[in-house]
Amino acid sequence: MPIIVKSPREIELMRQAGKITAQARTIARQAIRDGVTTGEIDKEVYDFITKSGATPSFLNYGGFPGSACISVNEELIHGIPGDRVVRKGDIVSVDVGAKIHGYHGDCAGTYPCGEVSAEAKRLMEVTRQSFFEGIKYAKAGNRLGDIGAAIQEYVEKQGYSIVREYVGHGVGADLHESPEVPNYGRAGHGPRLVKGMTIAVEPMVNAGSAAIRVLDNEWTVVTVDGKLAAHYENTICITDGEPEILTMADDI
Ligand code: MG
DSSP states (O other), rough: OOOOOOOOOHHHHHHHHHHHHHHHHHHHHOOOTTTOOOOHHHHHHHHHHTTTTTTSSSSSGOOOOEEEEEEEEEEEEOOOOSSSOOOOOEEEEEEEEETTTEEEEEEEEEEESOOHHHHHHHHHHHHHHHHHHHOOOOSSSHHHHHHHHHHHHHHHHHOEEOOSSSSSEEEESSSSSSEOOOOOTTTSSSSSTTTTTTEEEEOOEEOOOOOEEEESOOOSSSETTOOOEEEEEEEEOOSSSSSSESSTTTTT
C-alpha cells in the first residue's frame, strides 16, 4: 500500500480529530481511580467522543467491543474494557481513537492509579520519553528507520524491552495506513519521510522480556513473564522541521 501524503486541508481536519482524541485520553486518565472498572473508564471516553461530534475509531473495529483499549499492569495493549477493577498501585494504559470529518486521531498513554512503585514510575517515564527520543528524527528527508532505531536504543539502554510484534502506523482516512512504524530498526533504512505524512508513533515497552502472548479473548496482549508493560502514542505530522503533534493536549 502506498503512503498517503496529506494536503494542508487534510492536515487541518486531522488536527481536529487529533484534538478530540487527545482530550479523550485526558478524560480517561482523569477517570483512573481506586475501585473504578475499565468499563466505566471506557464509558467516559465514549460519552466524550460522541458528544464532541466524533466517532470512536476503535468501537467495532475488527469486532473490538470498546471505545478505548484499557490495559492494566501486565497487559500491554488491546485490553477489553469491562468488569476489571483498577486498584491503587496499578498502572493503566489507555489507547483511544476518534474520527471526525473523515479523519482519525490515535493516541495512548500509561498512567498510575494513586501511588505506584518506583519501578512502575520509571517504566512509564521511559516509555513516554522513548516517543520523544524517536520523534527527534521524524523530519522530512530522514528515514523511517531513524525513528525506530532511536526508540530502541533509548529503551534498551534503560534495561527494558521493545515489543516487536506490534508497531505504529500511518493514520488518515483509515485508522491504519501505510507505512508500518516499528519501534526498532536501523538508522538510514526504510521509507524516506516526506512533509505531510501523518503517522502514529507508539512505543510498547516491557519491563522484563519482550515476549508477549494474546489471551483467549483474542484481543488482550500480555507479557509472558507477567511483568509490567507500558504504551505511549501520539499521531504526528512530518514537516521540514520539528514534527507537529496532532494529538496535542496540555498533559501529553
Ligand atoms: Mg495506533
